[in-house]
Amino acid sequence: MNLVRTAMLLAFMTALFMGVGYLIGGESGMLIALVIAAGMNLFSYWNSDKMVLRMHNAREVDERSAPEFYRMVRDLAARAQLPMPKVYIIEEAQPNAxxxxxxxxxxxVAATTGLLRSLTPEEVAAVMAHELAHVQNRDTLIMTITATLAGAIAMLGNFALFFRGGNNNNPLGMIGVLVAMIVAPFAAMLVQMAISRTREYSADRRGAEICGNPLWLASALRKIASSAGRIRNARAEDNPATAHMFIINPLSGERMDGLFSTHPNTENRIAALEGMAGATARGAGSSAGPWGSASSSRGPWS
Incomplete structure (x- = not known):
C-alpha cells in the first residue's frame, strides 16, 4: 500500500511540475519545464549523496578509524542482504542519522557523534538498521526526486511574474501566474512531506526486522526525539531541505505532527513498533544482542 501511495504522490508531483510550466507559458512552457525537470533529476541522481554529505560535513570512516561502528553496519548490511554501504560520522551533538x-x-549511511555517544549499542544498531531499510526500499532515491521536483516547482513559481509580461501563451493570464507562484509550490511541499511520512513507517518496520528487536528502535526514537528538541543542529538548520532524510526531524522549528511535518509523530511510530514487538512470540530470545548489553546507558563510542 505504501508503494502504491508513493507512486501516486510522485505522479502527482510530476504532473504538478508540468502544470506550472503550462500556467506560465502554455504548451511551450510545459515542454521547457519537462526539460528542466529531466536535467535536475539527472544531476541529482548522480550527485545527491555527495551533496548531502558535504552539506553536513560528514567524514568517511572505515574499520580502522571506527572499528565497532563500522563492523556493526557491516553485520547489519549482511543481515539485510545488502552491499556494504559507505559509512560516515558527523561531528554533531544532536543524536540523529x-x-x-x-x-x-x-x-x-551517516550517524552523528551525539547518536553514537548517547544511545546503547542495541539502539544504535536499530537506528542504522532503519537507515539500511531506507536503502533497501529505494527511499533515498525517491526522496531525492521529490526534493528536486519540489525545489524546481518553487523555482518556476519565483520566475512566474518575470515570464508573465508579453507572454501570449499563458492560458489563464494573471490567475495562472498567481497559481504558479503560490498554490503550486505549497502543494509540492505538502506532497514531499506526505511521501516522507509514508516511507518512515515502512523503514521502521523493516529496520526492526533487520536488527531483530522492534523495542530497540522504539527506545532509540524516544531518546533521539527528546534530544532533538533540546539540541540545535546548526547544519540542518542551514540546509532545511535535507530534514526529511533524518530518522527524526532535526529542525527546531518543526515539531508538529500535522500537515507541515516531514516526519510522523514519534509516539505513533513508537506505538507501531511496540505493537510489532507484542505480535511476536514473547520470550523467544534474550533482549541483549551482539552489539552489547541492553542495560548499558552509553555506547562504546563515548
Whole structure:
C-alpha cells in the first residue's frame, strides 16, 4: 500500500511540475519545464549523496578509524542482504542519522557523534538498521526526486511574474501566474512531506526486522526525539531541505505532527513498533544482542 501511495504522490508531483510550466507559458512552457525537470533529476541522481554529505560535513570512516561502528553496519548490511554501504560520522551533538545514495550499490549511511555517544549499542544498531531499510526500499532515491521536483516547482513559481509580461501563451493570464507562484509550490511541499511520512513507517518496520528487536528502535526514537528538541543542529538548520532524510526531524522549528511535518509523530511510530514487538512470540530470545548489553546507558563510542 505504501508503494502504491508513493507512486501516486510522485505522479502527482510530476504532473504538478508540468502544470506550472503550462500556467506560465502554455504548451511551450510545459515542454521547457519537462526539460528542466529531466536535467535536475539527472544531476541529482548522480550527485545527491555527495551533496548531502558535504552539506553536513560528514567524514568517511572505515574499520580502522571506527572499528565497532563500522563492523556493526557491516553485520547489519549482511543481515539485510545488502552491499556494504559507505559509512560516515558527523561531528554533531544532536543524536540523529540518515541514509543517502541512488541505489544499494552506491549507498551511504551517516550517524552523528551525539547518536553514537548517547544511545546503547542495541539502539544504535536499530537506528542504522532503519537507515539500511531506507536503502533497501529505494527511499533515498525517491526522496531525492521529490526534493528536486519540489525545489524546481518553487523555482518556476519565483520566475512566474518575470515570464508573465508579453507572454501570449499563458492560458489563464494573471490567475495562472498567481497559481504558479503560490498554490503550486505549497502543494509540492505538502506532497514531499506526505511521501516522507509514508516511507518512515515502512523503514521502521523493516529496520526492526533487520536488527531483530522492534523495542530497540522504539527506545532509540524516544531518546533521539527528546534530544532533538533540546539540541540545535546548526547544519540542518542551514540546509532545511535535507530534514526529511533524518530518522527524526532535526529542525527546531518543526515539531508538529500535522500537515507541515516531514516526519510522523514519534509516539505513533513508537506505538507501531511496540505493537510489532507484542505480535511476536514473547520470550523467544534474550533482549541483549551482539552489539552489547541492553542495560548499558552509553555506547562504546563515548
Amino acid at each position: 540518515f541514509a543517502t545514495g541512488r541505489n544499494p550499490q552506491n549507498a551511504a
